[in-house]
Amino acid sequence: xxxxxxxxxxxxxxxxxxxxxxxxxxxxVIRLNGVEDPKADYVIAVIDLAIKHLDKKYxxxxxxxxxxxxxxxxxxxxxxxxxxxxxxSNSEIEQLMQPIRIxxxxxxxxxxxxxxRQGDQYKFDNIKTLEDLKKVSLGQGxxxxxxxxxxxxxxxxxxxxxxxxxxxxxxxxxxxxxxRGVSEPFEEIPRYPTLKLDVEKNLLIAYKMPFYLFVKxxxxxxxxxxxxxxxLAIADGSxxxxxxxxxxxxxxxxxxxxGNRRIINLENPTLSKETPVDRAELWIDPQKLGK
Numbered sequence: 001x002x003x004x005x006x007x008x009x010x011x012x013x014x015x016x017x018x019x020x021x022x023x024x025x026x027x028x029v030i031r032l033n034g035v036e037d038p039k040a041d042y043v044i045a046v047i048d049l050a051i052k053h054l055d056k057k058y059x060x061x062x063x064x065x066x067x068x069x070x071x072x073x074x075x076x077x078x079x080x081x082x083x084x085x086x087x088x089s090n091s092e093i094e095q096l097m098q099p100i101r102i103x104x105x106x107x108x109x110x111x112x113x114x115x116x117r118q119g120d121q122y123k124f125d126n127i128k129t130l131e132d133l134k135k136v137s138l139g140q141g142x143x144x145x146x147x148x149x150x151x152x153x154x155x156x157x158x159x160x161x162x163x164x165x166x167x168x169x170x171x172x173x174x175x176x177x178x179x180r181g182v183s184e185p186f187e188e189i190p191r192y193p194t195l196k197l198d199v200e201k202n203l204l205i206a207y208k209m210p211f212y213l214f215v216k217x218x219x220x221x222x223x224x225x226x227x228x229x230x231x232l233a234i235a236d237g238s239x240x241x242x243x244x245x246x247x248x249x250x251x252x253x254x255x256x257x258x259g260n261r262r263i264i265n266l267e268n269p270t271l272s273k274e275t276p277v278d279r280a281e282l283w284i285d286p287q288k289l290g291k
Contacts (some may be wrong), residue, residue: 028057032047043086044062049230050229051225083167087212091271094129096217097217100212100213101210102213108284109282114178114185116198122215134156139157139160140157166178167195182258186199186256203262211269
């Protein structure tokens with residue numbers, strides 16, 4: 001009887017251990033969706049770098065069998081079906097999900113250069129201030145976050161719903177310039193070979209636009225672990241090394257002449273008050289990038 005009871009106790013103990021191991025393993029899986037997102041490989045590399053700096057073990061699991069909209073991803077995060085997503089941030093988004101306030105692109109996404117019509121460079125050569133910039137018209141998407149920022153700074157914005165229309169509208173003289181992310185014009189202009197478009201040579205429009213990882217509200221353990229891992233990677237220089245190895249960043253350094261452009265700073269009224277604007281190590285200095 002004692003032997004039978006001992007065996008039963010051992011069996012129960014083994015079952016409890018197996019359940020605990022399985023539970024711990026499930027807790028340490030980071031589920032995400034990165035299909036058809038050009039930033040996904042870099043962001044996932046950043047996540048992997050962060051978790052390698054932790055004593056706790058995490059495993060990344062990608063669900064790339066279906067392309068999900070940002071809204072759908074947010075729903076899956078809040079339903080507990082995915083653990084991490086990433087997007088440009090503002091105060092509204094930070095109410096819907098919990099941010100890890102480390103800008104993954106060091107604020108690079110908040111820098112804009114202009115696509116203009118060929119032969120129009122002279123219109124921009126004497127633009128040195130925000131007041132000067134208000135004299136030209138800019139094209140943007142109707143629902144884009146950038147549109148709200150440009151308008152909040154008093155700039156003249158011409159809007160349309162469909163992104164491809166902006167290139168034809170610019171070529172047709174509907175507005176003077178199309179602000180784009182610092183790497184984008186060099187990929188976009190060749191897609192429209194029949195349009196007479198060019199990259200403006202001198203200006204850099206700048207505003208704080210953090211691009212964060214997000215988790216479900218209340219998922220404090222994962223949020224803290226990712227923040228800890230990212231801060232450790234920043235401290236030992238490995239985050240900077242990964243950032244500079246990113247193809248988008250390399251293209252910016254090679255093609256945009258970002259370090260020699262005149263910077264026109266704009267306010268971003270959509271930023272949350274918790275944005276770590278005072279941590280200089282989290283943000284690029286464009287005038288030093290590539291030098």
